[in-house]
Amino acid sequence: MRWRGLLANLGLVLATLAVLLGIGEIALRVVPDVTSFLAAREADGEGSFNPFQPDGLLGYSLRPGAVAQQELGGQVTEVRVNALGLRGPEAASAPSPGRPRVLVLGDSFAFGFGVAEGETVRDRLEADLAARGVPAEVLGAGVPGWSLDHQLVFLRSRGFALRPDLIVLVVCENDPWDLAWNRLVLDDERLPTRLETTRRMIDHRGRLRYVNEGRTALPAWDFPGKRWLEDHSRVYHWLRFRLVKAEAVLRARAAAREAPGWLESDPERPIASLSQDEIQRALAASPAFQLRYHRFLLAAIEREAAARGVALRLVTTADPGSPEAPDVVQALHRDCAAAGDRCLDGWFLLDEPDPARFFLPDRHWNAAGSERIAQAIAGWIADDPALARDRVAAPSPRR
16 A cells, blocks of 8 residues: 555645746746846847747757847947747738748848848848839848858758748858857758757846856757657746856856867868768868858858758858857858859948948947848849749749
């Protein structure tokens, strides 16, 4: 009879735990919405910016329906995320018949970091195209901190399903470097199918937090049901945020990962021949390999866009004076020049003696900089056949 009592007690404990986890899950889903509601009325500093959500596929993404206020350099701006999880006004998942659709994809520059609604590149590009007689719908798919691994996974899982006629991909100078901060799950072609961030994490309020400034790799958690929890549970991400933060404190921030030996003996070894661990270690240790893999991902995006009949145009924002990986920055400018009329080098459009004319204090585009870039893009793509032709049914995405 004693074992029956033990089983009853165990069942009671498990039931109580399940109820507590359920309450916690509900609470964590409500808290960001309540915080956004309050933040829409009173900003409480830069740390309150909370339009994000954990995302099992992408690490993190924008939270559909979020309304948040961002304070940057003493200026407060409002950010609204539509039901599709994109910054900007509400939009249908399917395009309107006969109206071309442009998808602006990238990181914080494409997002409009520190810029008010109505003044982002997305907003100004739509208005500038309309002024040129092109009634295009422009969707803004920029997310702060995203790099090409995020963008490829996003396009495959969600972006191509929006049926854009043309994609404007904004490439930033830190995109190759940011590849070092993601743990990737790769397919047979060595392309990411999902990723997990090891530096940026989302707390229970929907804020983007930095928990691991060093290059130390955080431990990979692997257990049955992990992917389901990543995709569905806020409690899991709440617990993971705190445990990983504690882990990061215990590890030496300055510790550098040892580069794999083949990087010196055979640095041009084909990426498709490398194992997932070799790619991960090389990304953590070598700026040169980060650039190679960045180009590898860009080539994959170009192939997949072409296979769907979607035009792709690149905008480079890299600052030639950046102290971080100057060789990589210069390489991005050379790549843009080599791409000819498929790439617009946006940096030189804003190269002014007075940086305050086009840039915020943190070097993101301000409203005037966003307008200058949008005008240049509009003039560049207004006559593109992808926006002039009548809309036809888009090819089905590749499985």
